[in-house]
Amino acid sequence: MTCNHSEEAEKSEKIEKMRHSASHVMAEAVQSLFPDVKFGIGPIIEDGFYYDFDLPRSLTPEDLPIIEAKMAEIIAQDVPFSGEEVEKEEARQIFIDQPYKLELIDEILDERMTIYRQGSFTDLCKGPHVGSTGEIKAFKLLSIAGAYWRGDEKRPMLQRIYGVAFETEEELASHLERLAEAAKRDHRRLGRELALFSFHEEAGPGLVHWHPKGAVVRRIIEHFWIEEHLKRGYEIVYTPHIAKIDLWKRSGHWELYREHLYSPMDVEGQEYLIKPMNCPAHILMYKTKLRSYRELPLRWAELGTVYRYERSGVLHGLTRVRGFTQDDAHIFCRPDQLEDEVVGVMELALFMMHTFGFEQYEVLLSTRPEKYAGTIEIWEEATQTLKMALERLELPYRVDPGEGVFYGPKIDIRLKDALGRAWQGPTTQVDFNLPQRFEVNYIGMDGVEHPVVMVHRTVLGSMERFLGCLLEHYAGAFPVWLAPVQAVVIPIADRHLDYALQVEAELKASGMRAQADARPERMNLKIRQAQLQKIPYMLVVGDKEIEGDTVSVRLRSGENLRGRSLEEFKAMAKAAIESKAP
């Protein structure tokens, strides 16, 4: 079911040309403002472009409209772009004052290279470009950032300007709106505002500290996840966070995954590593006894916290971290069980995604890469099995040729969030490598040993990334079942506090996460703050409510439901919680 992309490809080629040209126009504009500018590079990126500049002074956000105005001028002049091939020596002459360009020229192996010109600006560039600057339609410069020349911390720090460009003003406007909405939903900001988690320079970057409210969400998700796994025949295990390096040498991680491993610790002259994954520990437990074909499949799940090195420069909130808790599981099965197991995993994954309100997704089947473990036959068979599973589920999917992991084919699901952005979702990976390296076998019906098929899978990915994704998806307004505080009881005046506390106690007794706001503050402030905290139910209580033994329910949507009996409210909240309604 691979789909045809040629029309889309054409459209995207066109817009990429325009973005690339916009970056040249921006460079020209900057040059007209700073004649001494030294140019780095100016490629296109998703939705736009950037250019790196070495400038005599630091840019400020106030510079951007000035550069934009200059760009608009150049675009209005509709100057043509022209490319030509030049000899290396000629190029050196053209860029004689541009040390970064000279460095790039020296590294080009060909003796001839292309340059592009428009107006007073010339760049070392393969193209292609639009015909003339007038073809650049809607654009906007977004931000300034520091960027090391060639990403190398030992080279000079240049100034990078980011911009976006679209075919129409409408597309640009809607993109900017999405950006503004995404900024509002930025999980790092929400994490702080809702007191969900923190990072600490003192402890080290990329290490998440889950505060009580964030931990409530995690705990509920974990509990739900465990119960759902138990229902589906999984068993839970726990394994240690460190192990002798030999285990990681045997698994191949030390050789193939070194860049993500922390340095070893010494224990009585032996080297230990903090674990980057849980698989070898599960294998050791599997191997504590001979396993018969009748015992399979074994489905062992672990909320396993693993540590992987990432450069501090790429760390990002909860979505790119150095320590994270995978909702991991390993299935040890016979080859004839693989299809059923994959179907089971996919059903679980779809159920989970649905529960958390992700209705849009893309399914990818990644096949044998150039370097691979196992035989071609075993790959073909497993890939075929994965296809059969997907077809049994009537799931549309796309084949990603050669994108499997070296140890086996895999199925990935990419979620789309409320803003239509893609997130890495569930993954199901067949592994031919570890069973062989660790001799993970079962005794078949024939009485002899056969290697098991091992499946690695996560359905949420990690608790960290998943919370980040949920936060942005829900814009921080968790569904009632996940909300750290489900209801806040707000007395209108001090004399209503006793009743508020009584309501709080009743709600707590019924298992709800309720709080009376007893602070000596004004009611309006309390409501405003509860609203900012995105608490699903604000229960306002005053004389009328005390008299009628009721609560006035204010929803975070702003809707008011006055004079509900506490029983009515509890039933309403219970229904929302049990249905896991968003």
Next chain:
Amino acid sequence: MTCNHSEEAEKSEKIEKMRHSASHVMAEAVQSLFPDVKFGIGPIIEDGFYYDFDLPRSLTPEDLPIIEAKMAEIIAQDVPFSGEEVEKEEARQIFIDQPYKLELIDEILDERMTIYRQGSFTDLCKGPHVGSTGEIKAFKLLSIAGAYWRGDEKRPMLQRIYGVAFETEEELASHLERLAEAAKRDHRRLGRELALFSFHEEAGPGLVHWHPKGAVVRRIIEHFWIEEHLKRGYEIVYTPHIAKIDLWKRSGHWELYREHLYSPMDVEGQEYLIKPMNCPAHILMYKTKLRSYRELPLRWAELGTVYRYERSGVLHGLTRVRGFTQDDAHIFCRPDQLEDEVVGVMELALFMMHTFGFEQYEVLLSTRPEKYAGTIEIWEEATQTLKMALERLELPYRVDPGEGVFYGPKIDIRLKDALGRAWQGPTTQVDFNLPQRFEVNYIGMDGVEHPVVMVHRTVLGSMERFLGCLLEHYAGAFPVWLAPVQAVVIPIADRHLDYALQVEAELKASGMRAQADARPERMNLKIRQAQLQKIPYMLVVGDKEIEGDTVSVRLRSGENLRGRSLEEFKAMAKAAIESKAP
């Protein structure tokens, strides 16, 4: 309420003398059998004694009765013990053939030392001893073990014989019975037999791998623990397993606790440690904002897995490990809240102990040691507060003078298990050190900053040690609410299998951990194996049960309850689960 121990002390002195004399008699017996023996040392230990020997051949268990017989002879001869003081040089002459003794003599600073003789045996020994060998009453040699001279792996390996001695044959017999019972309850054996956990040389010693059945017990305990903490106003948090070394330098652990820390890992030129405790991470979270006196107390609990170095020689099953999950919590409170908080912790601790069937315990209040942080006044005040809390609870306790941690006084509870053995239980520690080192403050009513009082506490200790303790306490027969498998359904013949599966499904649907034993094995074997697995309910089903829509319940005690309807059985099991009955 300190109690008077003088009578007990006298009794224990007497029996210790006898045990020490028994070790000399054992040495004499060994010498008579191996004239070339070189003697190590022969001290008393709990319940008995040992002696280390350098012998021309390895001892076997068959040697023990022979040595015992020789000892009995010496005891029957009622030879007197006599001590005398000798000069160092004279001692060297006496022990001229005993290199280990000569080494000890050389290290004695005094010029004069005591030797003790009985019969043909002379030992370098401070005494005291019984008057004559006839005073040694009931004794038994238990085992042989290898032991490095002076515990040093680079010195020769000697052979150690362990023995016990008591005043009466009855006491000896009951001690041996307790030992046999303890061996049967050894959690390491039960852990293997019940497939609860494993250790792996490949991963490293002291690192627990929790298998599915052990993980069920842990998960249920953790879930119960969390719910109980939430009820009592605790909040749950999660923190990372690694942090920059600077954090541990600031906390003082790097300086004071170094021997239990693993070596640092390098991350981008910074040193990181795997965490030995959770406190600094909780403190960092506390300090993310200014805290008002109105926010306190904060009670933050974490099932935090920590790693501490222990020599491989002292590791022991689940009770002495290198990685363990503490049921940790930190309370940040004002000084005026401390008493209430301690009362709350003790109530929780007693509730937990009661739930798990520990009705006997000892409470110890440990006071200011020689080296301490903070002022004498603050210690006095906090110690007084702890006393007041204990008295409010009407808990008898013993003061352990000077046994507090350097950072504050503490209350420990020592549990007694079903065999009367003591286990380290809940601990509640006041800490004046960390709040000062990390400047953990709150804004008082007066608008200025004050240091918080910090309480560290665990009520179970760690999940690992607690499971070890529970296993030995219950002899592996977990109460129904904790049992990994609560009910096994056993068909009498193959034709009853469908019904067995139907019963299994119904029990599972009602939330029970039930399994039908569908293996093609004989019913009696299945019952025997279920019995060995200590499964609380064995439901045997055959023609009669199918006809009457019933089950025959066999309890692990051997008791049979025939012809129960499934509803009756479910109600019975449900009552046992809900009451957490042992």
